Amino acid sequence: MTPTAKILLLGSGELGREFVISAKRLGCHVIACDSYPAAPAMQVADEAEVFSMLDGDALGRVIARHQPDFIVPEIEAIRTEVLADYEAKGFTVVPSARAAQLTMNRDAIRDLAARALGLTTSPYRYAESAEELRTAAAAIGVPLVVKPVMSSSGKGQSTVRDLADLDAAWDYAAAGMRGDRVRVIAEGFVDFDYEITLLTIRAQDGVHFCAPIGHRQERGDYRESWQPAAMTGAALAAAQDMARRVVDALGGHGIFGVEFFVKGDAVIFSELSPRPHDTGMVTLTSQALTQFDLHARAILGLPIPGMTQFGPAASAVILADRDAEDFSVSGIAEALAVPADHVDVRIFGKPVTRPYRRMGVALARAADAESARAAAINAAGCVRIVYGDKT
Numbered sequence: 070m071t072p073t074a075k076i077l078l079l080g081s082g083e084l085g086r087e088f089v090i091s092a093k094r095l096g097c098h099v100i101a102c103d104s105y106p107a108a109p110a111m112q113v114a115d116e117a118e119v120f121s122m123l124d125g126d127a128l129g130r131v132i133a134r135h136q137p138d139f140i141v142p143e144i145e146a147i148r149t150e151v152l153a154d155y156e157a158k159g160f161t162v163v164p165s166a167r168a169a170q171l172t173m174n175r176d177a178i179r180d181l182a183a184r185a186l187g188l189t190t191s192p193y194r195y196a197e198s199a200e201e202l203r204t205a206a207a208a209i210g211v212p213l214v215v216k217p218v219m220s221s222s223g224k225g226q227s228t229v230r231d232l233a234d235l236d237a238a239w240d241y242a243a244a245g246m247r248g249d250r251v252r253v254i255a256e257g258f259v260d261f262d263y264e265i266t267l268l269t270i271r272a273q274d275g276v277h278f279c280a281p282i283g284h285r286q287e288r289g290d291y292r293e294s295w296q297p298a299a300m301t302g303a304a305l306a307a308a309q310d311m312a313r314r315v316v317d318a319l320g321g322h323g324i325f326g327v328e329f330f331v332k333g334d335a336v337i338f339s340e341l342s343p344r345p346h347d348t349g350m351v352t353l354t355s356q357a358l359t360q361f362d363l364h365a366r367a368i369l370g371l372p373i374p375g376m377t378q379f380g381p382a383a384s385a386v387i388l389a390d391r392d393a394e395d396f397s398v399s400g401i402a403e404a405l406a407v408p409a410d411h412v413d414v415r416i417f418g419k420p421v422t423r424p425y426r427r428m429g430v431a432l433a434r435a436a437d438a439e440s441a442r443a444a445a446i447n448a449a450g451c452v453r454i455v456y457g458d459k460t
């Protein structure tokens with residue numbers, strides 16, 4: 070069969086795995102790439118390529134060899150200049166090479182949102198040394214959130230409550246940085262009531278929104294998410310307006326996870342992913358079309374019908390706690406027996422564990438968001454990573 074489209078997926082984690090399943094259901098051929106073999110998405114894709122996507126030569130060779138219809142980034146750490154080169158040669162980068170470039174660098178997307186578009190953000194400064202960080206902290210005050218400009222999932226991120234801890238925050242950020250830019254953003258701590266991800270789809274027929282997703286983070290990484298998040302009409306309208314402006318500025322077709330902090334009716338833009346979002350894994354149970362289905366449809370130029378949301382739903386992560394290659398997963402039966410309207414799990418199949426590595430997610434639907442959250446957490450707690458002797 071001639072495939073609907075040939076997709077080169079750059080990054081093969083849990084989000085890529087679900088995207089591959091959605092794309093393959095629509096007849097696509099997917100080549101899954103990552104820096105290590107047997108990554109989650111590779112296990113379900115047609116072909117796999119193992120190389121560092123920060124290696125521009127290797128990335129260019131893979132694109133040239135496969136001649137994909139769509140290049141779909143799944144992670145941020147990619148040599149994005151190469152994506153821009155190939156876009157200029159006529160290849161389609163999802164949603165656009167510019168979006169990949171801007172969102173890979175927190176400073177670039179923050180400058181676009183705060184300066185070019187005038188969106189409300191936390192106060193912020195950039196620093197390229199411990200000394201510059203002290204100057205930034207003096208200007209903003211504490212508490213202060215320090216993050217490498219190139220990082221994700223909370224890597225290198227810390228909250229400074231006492232100026233005496235600034236040097237430690239610099240060292241932690243420097244150690245957690247990826248890419249080649251030694252630079253941090255120092256953000257004023259936002260004392261928010263709650264935070265949300267607004268999944269925003271930019272498709273050929275315009276911009277669509279999923280119901281807002283509430284989430285809770287620890288160590289800068291998500292632990293549980295639920296949909297719909299309870300919000301006032303005014304706050305939701307403000308978030309949708311900001312999300313529309315930022316995705317229109319980035320261009321292209323696909324799903325974006327736009328993150329906001331909310332305090333009362335005040336909505337503060339945080340950042341966004343031009344791709345499915347980890348907190349959006351709740352859509353695996355909450356919506357008729359998951360965020361992965363919607364990404365695939367938007368990319369392929371297919372219709373995006375009215376979004377059907379099934380009602381209160383939640384996700385809770387299953388984390389490892391140490392480095393191991395020899396491990397198994399138990400407790401799935403107990404997890405699936407947790408009482409709720411619907412309970413499910415996704416085990417990602419990552420070949421090795423690391424402290425705090427996300428290995429799976431539990432999903433639940435219930436009568437209200439609190440019950441769905443409780444059921445998802447209960448189910449996630451039933452799933453255990455059992456470490457073998459060799460670890």
Ligand SMILES: Nc1ncnc2c1ncn2[C@@H]1O[C@H](COP(=O)(O)OP(=O)(O)OP(=O)(O)O)[C@@H](O)[C@H]1O
Pocket residue numbers: 191214216220221222223224226256257258259260264286289290291328339340347
């Ligand atoms: N200025 C801030 N004030 C208060 N909390 C913050 C601030 N910045 C970040 N956080 C908290 O840390 C979390 C992670 O921050 P952020 O989204 O910027 O990091 P990330 O590494 O890009 O994470 P991910 O890749 O998972 O989206 C936020 O969701 C929020 O809970």
Ligand SMILES: NCC(=O)N[C@@H]1O[C@H](COP(=O)([O-])[O-])[C@@H](O)[C@H]1O
Pocket residue numbers: 080081082083084085143144221222346347419426427
């Ligand atoms: N917040 C971004 C995010 O959740 N990204 C997801 O995590 C994977 C990396 O996981 P790993 O670090 O366990 O390999 C990525 O490939 C993506 O699926």
Ligand SMILES: [Mg+2]
Pocket residue numbers: 328340
């Ligand atoms: Mg984030």
